[in-house]
Amino acid sequence: YDNVDLNYIKDNNIKLLITAKANAVAVAEHVFYMMLCLSKNKFTYDLEVRKGLFKENASKITTMELFKKEILIAGFGRIGKNLITRCLAFEMKVKVFDPFLSAEEIKKYGGIKIENLDDGLSSADYISLHMPLNEKTKNLINKKNLTIMKKNCILINTARGGIINEIDLNEALNNNLIWGAGLD
Numbered sequence: 001y002d003n004v005d006l007n008y009i010k011d012n013n014i015k016l017l018i019t020a021k022a023n024a025v026a027v028a029e030h031v032f033y034m035m036l037c038l039s040k041n042k043f044t045y046d047l048e049v050r051k052g053l054f055k056e057n058a059s060k061i062t063t064m065e066l067f068k069k070e071i072l073i074a075g076f077g078r079i080g081k082n083l084i085t086r087c088l089a090f091e092m093k094v095k096v097f098d099p100f101l102s103a104e105e106i107k108k109y110g111g112i113k114i115e116n117l118d119d120g121l122s123s124a125d126y127i128s129l130h131m132p133l134n135e136k137t138k139n140l141i142n143k144k145n146l147t148i149m150k151k152n153c154i155l156i157n158t159a160r161g162g163i164i165n166e167i168d169l170n171e172a173l174n175n176n177l178i179w180g181a182g183l184d
Helices: 006-011 024-039 042-050 054-060 078-089 103-108 117-123 166-174
Strands: 070-074 093-097 126-129 154-157
Touching (some): 024 042, 024 078, 042 054, 070 117
Parallel strands (some): 070 126, 126 154
């Protein structure tokens, strides 16, 4: 409901309902699908097959495994909790940044609580964002912390666009500070 004028609907006695639990599994599965596609370089392989150049170029395409890799789940609500079970099935190391949950709560799900977002960003192979857009989360991912991420880290935002400062992200991609999947 980010784009809903809450004052207007309140003043006009309009009811607003959200389906909070409706898509948590679907989003978690989508994140995991993206991690697999990007790690296995699915889009490049597909393009090479369609161009008829697979045999010639297959050995030049790099891939990586999810096995034993580190993911930072930023925001540990319904989606984050669904995502962690999929990550643990691949024996990934799961770190969680959520200032509203205790280390004990996160540990119950198999994760490790990160108190400082930058610590988690700097060591993660994958980062998945799952939080609302508000004053505290707007531009949470910015120039400063984009540059501390691993260059080949895969950043997935299925939350809200404003959580990542898009100008800073564009600059980091254009200046080759981070790797952009499918952009090279």
